[in-house]
Amino acid sequence: MTYLVGEPVVVAARAHIGHHRTPSYIKGKRGRIERVHARFRNPETRAYGGAGLPEVPLYLVSFARSDLWPDPCAGGGHRVYVDVFEHWLEEAK
Amino acid sequence: MTRGRASRREHGAALREGRIDRVERGVHDRGGVPTEEPIDRGEHTLEDWEVLTDALVGALARRGLMNVDELRRGIERMPREEYVQASYYERWLFSMESILTEKGVLAAGELDRRAAG
Numbered sequence: 001m002t003y004l005v006g007e008p009v010v011v012a013a014r015a016h017i018g019h020h021r022t023p024s025y026i027k028g029k030r031g032r033i034e035r036v037h038a039r040f041r042n043p044e045t046r047a048y049g050g051a052g053l054p055e056v057p058l059y060l061v062s063f064a065r066s067d068l069w070p071d072p073c074a075g076g077g078h079r080v081y082v083d084v085f086e087h088w089l090e091e092a093k
Numbered sequence: 094m095t096r097g098r099a100s101r102r103e104h105g106a107a108l109r110e111g112r113i114d115r116v117e118r119g120v121h122d123r124g125g126v127p128t129e130e131p132i133d134r135g136e137h138t139l140e141d142w143e144v145l146t147d148a149l150v151g152a153l154a155r156r157g158l159m160n161v162d163e164l165r166r167g168i169e170r171m172p173r174e175e176y177v178q179a180s181y182y183e184r185w186l187f188s189m190e191s192i193l194t195e196k197g198v199l200a201a202g203e204l205d206r207r208a209a210g
């Protein structure tokens with residue numbers, strides 16, 4: 001596992017033609033590792049009939065809601081939690 | 094549909110430099126898209142065909158014929174108009190036929206012929 005709980009990360013802002021589990025609204029956004037789930041088969045190759053190997057670490061990443069979209073409760077400290085596979089994460093500079 | 098590595102690089106550069114404001118998204122990738130439509134949070138009783146559709150996906154997975162990520166891919170490539178109008182399990186049905194035809198488990202048009210016959 002590359003990232004530790006509490007570490008800041010940035011979600012890769014890349015296009016990906018084909019099935020993937022990273023929603024657009026977090027691409028390019030800064031978040032924080034909340035939990036290291038485990039390694040899972042990669043849905044991006046399983047979606048094309050592959051075995052999904054090697055398994056990829058999956059993290060629970062949180063984002064400030066006001067970083068994602070206009071937040072009617074800005075300043076309320078609300079966070080959005082999304083499961084993100086490791087190959088979509090980059091170190092936050 | 095494929096895009097070249099150079100094209101993807103250009104797309105990434107455009108994003109970073111703020112020349113485009115977000116990654117193009119599939120019809121299913123709806124999070125954060127503004128809408129005036131109220132969200133229907135109501136429960137509804139499943140019809141028999143919906144229960145059978147769910148069971149069929151489970152059976153196909155156990156037989157190794159199709160997995161849930163393939164199911165999702167089949168849903169995500171639905172034409173936008175059809176996707177928007179289809180119900181949840183109609184999307185599953187569309188995907189099952191599409192993926193099983195792609196894999197040669199079903200012949201093209203086979204389900205239509207059986208349903209008509």
